[in-house]
Amino acid sequence: MLLIASCTNVIKVDVPSGSTLVVVDAFIDNSSQPQKVRLTTTADYFSNTATPPLLGATVTLNDLSNSKTYIFTPDGNGNYIYTPVLNDSMAQVHHKYQLNISYNGNNYIALSTLNRTTPVLAILFRGSRFDPYGTKPPSDTTNPRKFYPFVFAVDSSGPVEDYYWLKSYKNGAFYNQPNQLNAFPEAGFDNTDGDTLLSPVAFNGLTNGDNPIYRYDIFRADIYSINKDTYSYLTQLQTQLTNAQNGLFAVTPQNVKTNIQQTAGTQKAIGWFNIGAISSKSQIAL
Secondary structure, three states, rough: OOOHHHHHOOOOOOOOOOOOOOOOOOEEOOOOOEOOOOOEEEOOOOOOOOEEEEEEEEEEEEEEOEEEEEEEEEOOOEEEEOOOOOOOOOOOOOHHHHHHHEEEEEEEEEEOOOOOOOOOOEEEEEEOOOOOOOOOOOOOOOOOOOOEEEEEEOOOOOOOOOOOEEEEOOOOOOOHHHHHHHEEEOOOOOOOOOOOOHHHHOOOOOOOOEEEEEEEOOEEEEEEEEEEEHHHHHHHHHHHHHHHHHHHHHOOOOOOEEEEEEEEEEOOOEEEEEEEEEEEEEEEEE
């Protein structure tokens, strides 16, 4: 024990502070819910604090297809909110949009086209984690018994290549762990145009072992349309967030891409903007 103790040294890694960057989190949809653009700044790696909110910015959204502008209102905590009104035309499928951010002499823009989504037709609950279609009798003997959701939907067919982000919620709480980021093309793989969502993306990662679905829980699934660039961004983001878990199969760390363009000023920005259509369905586990 003395030998082990004598060989233990505490090494402090001195990581110099880098430039402070603006961080943009702007995933907007066409629902009637308040739409949010989250603005923060970067912080030192070992700061162990939440990233600081960016206050005093001006945020607008331009519909380039019909020349309309929508103004987002700050809430004083780094969130900039737009609340749709009845029959609001802010988010229209196939329209092109430009996000505009101005802060302290710096101007940023980002572009996105609102692509179509596909409806969530049904949510089924399986009796076993390894039964993708719920055809086997329940094999989970735990008490209370767990439910394993399966999302039934059909990819929109046609010449347009579709990309989706399937999000899941338990009693309103988002399953937000990196390994649950469920983005995919077409029905789950390339060349599956117009097919039913394939079993991996339709049930893998919808819940986790630490927070499963039990009887009387409400499970909600959202299918949110994204574009090809956003799919590439989310895939790279997931790879970097889960890289430490991959052991020998880890990849070289890299900076995650951004579609935020700086048009004026000197303070650079990172982050992502996507505007998409969303379909939702909820189901009680019984």
